[in-house]
Amino acid sequence: xxxxxxxxxxxxxxxxxxxxxxxxxxxxxxxxxxxxxxxxxxxxxxxxxxxxxxxxxxxxxxxxxxxxxxxxxxxxxxxxxxxxxxxxxxxxxxxxxxxxxxxxxxxxxxxxxxxxxxxxxxxxxxxxxxxxxxxxxxxxxxxxxxxxxxxxxxxxxxxxxxxxxxxxxxxxxxxxxxxxxxxxxxxxxxxxxxxxxxxxxxxxxxxxxxxxxxxxxxxxxxxxxxxxxxxxxxxxxxxxx
Amino acid sequence: xxxxxxxxxxxxxxxxxxxxxxxxxxxxxxxxxxxxxxxxxxxxxxxxxxxxxxxxxxxxxxxxxxxxxxxxxxxxxxxxxxxxxxxxxxxxxxxxxxxxxxxxxxxxxxxxxxxxxxxxxxxxxxxxxxxxxxxxxxxxxxxxxxxxxxxxxxxxxxxxxxxxxxxxxxxxxxxxxxxxxxxxxxxxxxxxxxxxxxxxxxxxxxxxxxxxxxxxxxxxxxxxxxxxxxxxxxxxxxxxxxxxxxxxxxxxxxxxxxxxxxxxxxxxxxxxxxx
Numbered sequence: 273x274x275x276x277x278x279x280x281x282x283x284x285x286x287x288x289x290x291x292x293x294x295x296x297x298x299x300x301x302x303x304x305x306x307x308x309x310x311x312x313x314x315x316x317x318x319x320x321x322x323x324x325x326x327x328x329x330x331x332x333x334x335x336x337x338x339x340x341x342x343x344x345x346x347x348x349x350x351x352x353x354x355x356x357x358x359x360x361x362x363x364x365x366x367x368x369x370x371x372x373x374x375x376x377x378x379x380x381x382x383x384x385x386x387x388x389x390x391x392x393x394x395x396x397x398x399x400x401x402x403x404x405x406x407x408x409x410x411x412x413x414x415x416x417x418x419x420x421x422x423x424x425x426x427x428x429x430x431x432x433x434x435x436x437x438x439x440x441x442x443x444x445x446x447x448x449x450x451x452x453x454x455x456x457x458x459x460x461x462x463x464x465x466x467x468x469x470x471x472x473x474x475x476x477x478x479x480x481x482x483x484x485x486x487x488x489x490x491x492x493x494x495x496x497x498x499x500x501x502x503x504x505x506x507x508x509x510x511x512x513x
Numbered sequence: 514x515x516x517x518x519x520x521x522x523x524x525x526x527x528x529x530x531x532x533x534x535x536x537x538x539x540x541x542x543x544x545x546x547x548x549x550x551x552x553x554x555x556x557x558x559x560x561x562x563x564x565x566x567x568x569x570x571x572x573x574x575x576x577x578x579x580x581x582x583x584x585x586x587x588x589x590x591x592x593x594x595x596x597x598x599x600x601x602x603x604x605x606x607x608x609x610x611x612x613x614x615x616x617x618x619x620x621x622x623x624x625x626x627x628x629x630x631x632x633x634x635x636x637x638x639x640x641x642x643x644x645x646x647x648x649x650x651x652x653x654x655x656x657x658x659x660x661x662x663x664x665x666x667x668x669x670x671x672x673x674x675x676x677x678x679x680x681x682x683x684x685x686x687x688x689x690x691x692x693x694x695x696x697x698x699x700x701x702x703x704x705x706x707x708x709x710x711x712x713x714x715x716x717x718x719x720x721x722x723x724x725x726x727x728x729x730x731x732x733x734x735x736x737x738x739x740x741x742x743x744x745x746x747x748x749x750x751x752x753x754x755x756x757x758x759x760x761x762x763x764x765x766x767x768x769x770x771x772x773x774x775x776x777x778x779x780x781x782x783x784x785x786x787x788x
Binding site: 273274275276278279280282283286296297298300301304305308309312342343344345346347348349384385386387388389408409453457458 | 550553554555556557558559561578583584588591613615616617618619620621622623625627628630632633636660661662663665728729731
């Protein structure tokens, strides 16, 4: 058998469902393949894993997802980036909305951990006319419930804790939030007011402070944008691309 | 012609479980080995940690995802990122595994074994030479622990390994635990393996623990180095006359201190050799 044929056969055996036994020897690789990917997906989606528990997460989410979406990147931290989209297409249970939004939040937090911090601009008077963007690690969310707080509380306990205990209470929304990496490289979330959310939204696609503030002033004339920008620049949330 | 490679002494693998202890005490350790892929990210904590480590210690890069034996083209995006990291770490050499792990756009995230055939030998040696030329630093391949053999194999593992390294003019990252694990799984004499190694091409040795699963040994890196592996290490170290040695410990972590003590067994042994 030529090398390529042999690798194709080997790869097909690895991707067989976990419950299907392979020949001794090959079975070691088969199990390692699945156990490594399942563990990684659990680590990359800690909130979703807690909602389901290990066993159900593997059976209902991870295994069917990985069967159709084997890793396409050499970095395991990128495993599952398409899981939210897959859930949207395949997960139809009554908690669908919670699960999908949780997966999006987990994926965003994962990406925030490792993506770039671009150089931050120096804030002089001219900066108000310079086009600014949010750092690549910043992500804005609008949720119908307080999902960020729920995630924070959920993650305080190990996965198995929720086999015997109720989930933390979910507070009603709407909730505007910013997920970002702070100067100590910790992934954190910050609650935003509606006006703060609208203002920061301008910088997702790039805008200058002057124009963004002009838009905001029409509906929120009392907004203390100076104070907000002072805080956001201290957190190095902006870049100039 | 092999170039002279510096002996860095004894190192251990840098793992997140030890970060706190390392930065609190700045232990006197010769060097750290990092898993390249863990630091080939755009930003955040991994790069901040690396920067702090580099202020105090030499760092050597060891990778797991080059997939040198895969039958599809080399991943140049991966290689460019890898090279970029070498400029940051100033690693004196770089290693990865003699394996495959990528096919038709899918990554298997494992060190999958190759058949020991002329076809595989030609493929790997050509690609290894290209990788070393591109990276512009000495490049080494590590032997695997394996759990299968292929009926297609035309030579022994040690002949295959030696021939690749010599043909490509690259180096060996010799994992003596892997030799022992494979020798037990496939029934060969590990000393025969060691005898066949071109000693001048060994630039680093890996030590690790494994787990006995009953019908086979599994390379788990979660245990102390066993006596038989120390014996193999003693045998090859004596013949090489000094080479950088690294202890890998990847699960069921001990404290940094305890891990370092296990690694230091090698240092004590090296001193006893010089007497």
